[in-house]
Amino acid sequence: MHISEGVLxxxxxxxxxxxxxxxxxxxxxxMNYERIPEVAVLSSAFFVASLxxxxxGPSSAHLIxxxxxxxxxxxxxxxxxxxxxxxxxxxxxxxxxxxxxVNTFNMAAPAIIAYYLFNLPVRKGNHLLSIISGFAAGAIGxxxxxxxxxxxxxxxxxxxFNVAKLVxxxxxxxxxxxxxxxxxxxxxxxxxxxxxxxxxG
Amino acid sequence: xxxxxxxLIFCLVLSIxxxxxxxxxxxxxxxxxxxxxxxxxxESYFVDGTKCKNSLIEVFDERAGTRLLEGKxxxxxxxxxxxxxxxxxxxxxxxxxxxxxxxxxxxxxxREAMGEGQRPQGARQSKETKxxxxxxxxxxxxxxxSTKSRGKxxxxxxxxxxxxxxxxxxxxxxxxxxxKLKPVIGMLVKLxxxxxxxxxxxxxxxxxxxxxxxxxxxxxxxxxxxRN
Numbered sequence: 473m474h475i476s477e478g479v480l481x482x483x484x485x486x487x488x489x490x491x492x493x494x495x496x497x498x499x500x501x502x503m504n505y506e507r508i509p510e511v512a513v514l515s516s517a518f519f520v521a522s523l524x525x526x527x528x529g530p531s532s533a534h535l536i537x538x539x540x541x542x543x544x545x546x547x548x549x550x551x552x553x554x555x556x557x558x559x560x561x562x563x564x565x566x567x568x569x570x571x572x573x574v575n576t577f578n579m580a581a582p583a584i585i586a587y588y589l590f591n592l593p594v595r596k597g598n599h600l601l602s603i604i605s606g607f608a609a610g611a612i613g614x615x616x617x618x619x620x621x622x623x624x625x626x627x628x629x630x631x632x633f634n635v636a637k638l639v640x641x642x643x644x645x646x647x648x649x650x651x652x653x654x655x656x657x658x659x660x661x662x663x664x665x666x667x668x669x670x671x672x673g
Numbered sequence: 674x675x676x677x678x679x680x681l682i683f684c685l686v687l688s689i690x691x692x693x694x695x696x697x698x699x700x701x702x703x704x705x706x707x708x709x710x711x712x713x714x715x716e717s718y719f720v721d722g723t724k725c726k727n728s729l730i731e732v733f734d735e736r737a738g739t740r741l742l743e744g745k746x747x748x749x750x751x752x753x754x755x756x757x758x759x760x761x762x763x764x765x766x767x768x769x770x771x772x773x774x775x776x777x778x779x780x781x782x783x784r785e786a787m788g789e790g791q792r793p794q795g796a797r798q799s800k801e802t803k804x805x806x807x808x809x810x811x812x813x814x815x816x817x818x819s820t821k822s823r824g825k826x827x828x829x830x831x832x833x834x835x836x837x838x839x840x841x842x843x844x845x846x847x848x849x850x851x852x853k854l855k856p857v858i859g860m861l862v863k864l865x866x867x868x869x870x871x872x873x874x875x876x877x878x879x880x881x882x883x884x885x886x887x888x889x890x891x892x893x894x895x896x897x898x899x900r901n
Contacts (some may be wrong), residue, residue, distance in 0.1 A: 505894045509681050512887035516880045537708055556888055559879045 474560070475575055475621065477568030481628045486573030488624070495550035495580055502547050510668070511552045514541045519556040523564070533646050537612025540654045542583025543594060543606070544661075544668065549583035550576065574624055582616035594658055595669050602662055603655045610654025611647040618643035685884075702772040703794075704730075706764050707856035708786030713778065714753045717746055717766050724750030728768045735763040735777055759784050782859070 476617050480488075480652035503511060514537075521535040541549045554576045560566040567575045586609040593605040688722045702725060706715035713732075717725035730752050741757040756762075761780045767773055837845075 501891075503894070505891060505898060508887055508891045508894060509677075512883050512890075513681070513684070516883045519879050519883065520876060555883060556879075559882050563875045563879050 474557075474567035475571045475578075475624065477570050479623065479628065480571060480574060482623055484627050485570055485574060488571070488577050490573070490606065492550065492554065492573040492580070493564060493578045495547070495577065495584075496554055499545075499547045499550035499552075507545075509550065511548050513551040514545055514549075515556045517541075518553055519559060522556070522560060522566070533642070535577065535650055535653065536614055536617060536646070537610075537650070537654070538579045538583040539586045539610040539650065540657055542580075542586040542613060543590065543609050543654070543658065545583075546587045546591070547584060549587070552626045553580045553583065576616055578620040578624060581620060582613045585612075585616055586613050599662075601657075602658055606658030607651035609633035609649035609651075609658075611661060613648045613654075614643055614647045618647075699887050702766060702768045702774050704764060704766040704776045705860065706776050706778055707859070708756065708778055708782045709856070711787060712753055712755055712781075713762065713786070715746075715751065715764055715766075715776070717750045717752070717768070719768070719772075724748070725766065725768045725772075726750060728766060731767070732757065733763040733765065734758060735761040735899075740840045756783055756787055759787050853870075 518537050518541055521537045523534070525534045536552065538549070541552055545552055554572070557567060557572055557575050557579070560570075561569055561572060589612065590605040590609040593601050594609070597605060618640045622639050625632035625636040625639070658669075701720045702717065703720070704715060704717045704725075706713055708714075715730060717728060717730070719725065725746055726748050727748075728746045729743060730746060732741045732754070733739065734741055737760075741762070742754060744752050744754060746752045759780065760783065762778045763775055763785060764778070765773065765775045
């Protein structure tokens with residue numbers, strides 16, 4: 473999911489940067505004092521999840537957790553994911569600074585989509601509905617992320633079409649695994665600390 | 674509010690405890706080894722560049738796990754030995770008081786060094802080739818005699834000077850340089866591999882950065898609140 477520097481064309485980079493600036497501004501506006509630690513913890517979770525790679529065939533896969541970040545933070549997912557990706561670019565050269573905007577948007581936009589689709593079922597639904605919604609949020613986070621990466625690559629040039637298809641196919645099993653893990657997290661939080669999932673304006 | 678902060682601190686401490694490595698070495702000590710001419714040469718040093726003098730080095734067959742030999746480093750932290758077995762070799766350095774590190778030579782490196790070690794046979798083959806050349810030279814001697822009889826001494830001197838052609842010299846120099854540079858290139862490749870893996874230190878550093886940014890954000894938000 474980290475698109476390296478020098479791959480994308482300038483219009484794609486600028487569009488990603490502008491969208492990320494807008495999303496981050498909206499996220500910062502909604503961020504109040506009491507919820508800053510929550511944002512930091514989920515940023516750390518996103519940061520660490522992307523660094524634990526499991527070898528799968530010729531390449532390796534890793535969790536993304538953007539669905540979970542979206543469910544818990546809503547629009548605050550943008551600054552959260554932006555910080556995590558910036559630190560990965562800084563410390564590990566994953567992705568890059570010119571592509572930071574595109575990478576952030578590709579990860580945070582699915583988080584917002586998962587939030588709006590499954591916020592109410594997770595918070596107000598019963599146990600079974602919470603599990604299903606958590607799974608769907610995790611899966612949609614990864615799936616939409618893969619689709620956005622593919623769209624970004626295709627927008628840059630026709631030569632990336634095969635790579636774009638490969639990105640989507642590779643992330644299908646990751647969707648299932650991430651859905652399961654997100655469902656477990658949602659159920660755990662509902663039992664242990666239900667106020668985290670209270671409906672808030 | 675206090676309960677939340679307590680639970681947050683508890684979660685952080687718990688996660689840090691879980692991430693703690695099971696075993697830790699003392700000061701870092703380094704060992705590097707390379708294979709050349711049927712021998713394996715190792716150099717051992719501490720982080721600040723001090724040599725590991727008189728330290729124990731054990732050599733294992735990495736695949737089978739058996740210990741093949743052991744030895745002590747000299748005053749310059751070096752220990753060299755003949756290749757005991759053509760397999761991937763693991764060198765374990767035991768510096769004093771718990772300092773320890775290891776280095777692994779792959780089977781390809783060891784086999785290649787052994788191949789170089791078989792040079793005497795290669796030399797014999799080249800000698801045989803030279804014998805053939807001598808035969809051809811003896812067959813051409815009458816021509817040289819006729820040249821001498823002509824009285825042209827310059828040609829003879831020129832022929833003697835051209836013992837080796839230019840392309841042969843280039844090939845020989847390239848071979849020597851390749852052999853000398855191979856350990857350096859191997860070292861660079863391993864350094865790159867190590868740098869590409871995210872280390873535990875950097876991961877914890879990244880989390881620390883995030884916590885620091887959280888503190889800055891909370892400070893700014895509170896000040897913004899107070900102004901309102």
